[in-house]
Amino acid sequence: MDQDLQLMKELTEAAGPPxxxxxxxxxxxRYLEQQTSHILSDNLxxxxxxxxxxxxxxxxxxxxxxxxxxxxxxxxxxxxRLQPLGGWWGHVMLAQRVHxxxxxxxxxxxxxxxxxxxLSVQERKNVLDIETMFVDIGASSREEAEMFGxxxxxxxxxxxxFEVLPNxxxxxxxxxxxxxxxxxxxxxxxxxxxxHHPNTVFAGATVQEEVxxxxxxxxxxxxxxxxxxxxxVGVAGDTPGMNQKEGHSRLGAGPLLGFYDNSMIPHLxxxxxxxxxxxxxxxxxxxxxxxxxxxxxxxxxTANRGVPTMVISVAARYIxxxxxxxxxxxxxxxxxxxxxxxxxxxxxxxxxxxxxDRRGGRPQEEGEKRLEREPSYV
Ligand SMILES: [Zn+2]
Numbered sequence: 001m002d003q004d005l006q007l008m009k010e011l012t013e014a015a016g017p018p019x020x021x022x023x024x025x026x027x028x029x030r031y032l033e034q035q036t037s038h039i040l041s042d043n044l045x046x047x048x049x050x051x052x053x054x055x056x057x058x059x060x061x062x063x064x065x066x067x068x069x070x071x072x073x074x075x076x077x078x079x080x081r082l083q084p085l086g087g088w089w090g091h092v093m094l095a096q097r098v099h100x101x102x103x104x105x106x107x108x109x110x111x112x113x114x115x116x117x118x119l120s121v122q123e124r125k126n127v128l129d130i131e132t133m134f135v136d137i138g139a140s141s142r143e144e145a146e147m148f149g150x151x152x153x154x155x156x157x158x159x160x161x162f163e164v165l166p167n168x169x170x171x172x173x174x175x176x177x178x179x180x181x182x183x184x185x186x187x188x189x190x191x192x193x194x195x196h197h198p199n200t201v202f203a204g205a206t207v208q209e210e211v212x213x214x215x216x217x218x219x220x221x222x223x224x225x226x227x228x229x230x231x232x233v234g235v236a237g238d239t240p241g242m243n244q245k246e247g248h249s250r251l252g253a254g255p256l257l258g259f260y261d262n263s264m265i266p267h268l269x270x271x272x273x274x275x276x277x278x279x280x281x282x283x284x285x286x287x288x289x290x291x292x293x294x295x296x297x298x299x300x301x302t303a304n305r306g307v308p309t310m311v312i313s314v315a316a317r318y319i320x321x322x323x324x325x326x327x328x329x330x331x332x333x334x335x336x337x338x339x340x341x342x343x344x345x346x347x348x349x350x351x352x353x354x355x356x357d358r359r360g361g362r363p364q365e366e367g368e369k370r371l372e373r374e375p376s377y378v
Contacts (some may be wrong), residue, residue, distance in 0.1 A: 171185020
């Protein structure tokens with residue numbers, strides 16, 4: 001396994017339930033410290049490494065948390081009830097292995113399910129309510145579960161070891177949402193250390209995205225960026241049963257440029273710059289519209305007086321389940337695109353994007369120019 005795969009393995013296998021991100025936070029901190037001497041953090045655990053001095057402030061923010069659970073109740077018989085942390089669908093949960101992270105160590109359990117032999121016809125058609133599900137850790141009573149170390153509030157995370165599939169560009173792991181973005185942020189920093197860029201870059205990851213973009217809000221206030229990129233994953237549309245409306249992105253066909261989601265519409269001039277850069281550098285890309293979801297960009301772009309922001313993601317299959325698949329080419333192309341973008345974001349380009357004159361004060365009259373734009377790139 002090469003170094004980059006090792007990094008992906010470490011990132012995806014680390015636990016990071018929303019609000020309880022300490023393990024992935026520590027992994028991110030260690031790698032950020034290798035790339036930069038200056039780390040900036042908000043008070044909730046979001047973390048960025050800083051490179052460069054002066055010029056516009058450019059934020060590259062992934063999120064480090066993953067969809068997970070919390071122990072909400074221990075039954076008298078020793079089964080654990082679940083509080084979901086982030087968006088889960090009951091269908092993908094049953095019979096999956098989990099780790100319960102207790103003060104005495106990690107316990108393996110399974111989300112219990114009935115055998116098909118005993119299911120009625122009606123039961124087979126239903127999606128089970130998460131409130132009725134439970135984790136079985138093999139305890140025979142509440143007391144025994146407590147003796148094993150389990151307490152209400154303990155985090156529960158999916159188990160899924162990182163694996164390179166027979167096509168070595170296809171990578172399977174838990175939590176690609178959004179360790180893919182964490183990986184991209186770290187690799188962009190690594191590349192920028194060796195290149196000149198006319199700005200200060202803050203790259204890293206937020207906490208608590210999966211429960212409402214919370215760390216993005218606090219990190220944006222901490223960094224106070226001039227321009228931002230939210231790094232995330234998008235829903236791949238290249239599996240059986242997905243239709244054009246649900247998603248049309250394909251693994252390996254280039255990073256996704258977010259044109260719309262229900263938390264943000266990207267700043268037009270920044271969007272144009274991203275497209276022009278991808279075309280000039282011959283980096284493949286896919287245009288993504290995600291009406292049913294949001295990203296950290298939703299909070300970042302409304303921070304302070306507003307931050308021109310764009311979401312750059314990679315397509316991922318089966319997100320918000322135990323296991324997901326991404327394509328290594330997409331990760332690498334996302335890194336290349338972001339490095340090229342950062343190199344271009346000098347003061348005059350950022351001022352042009354923000355509609356400010358050279359002294360950074362007055363909005364320009366840009367109405368005419370906008371009408372001259374090509375109608376569409378789609
Ligand atoms: Zn997610």
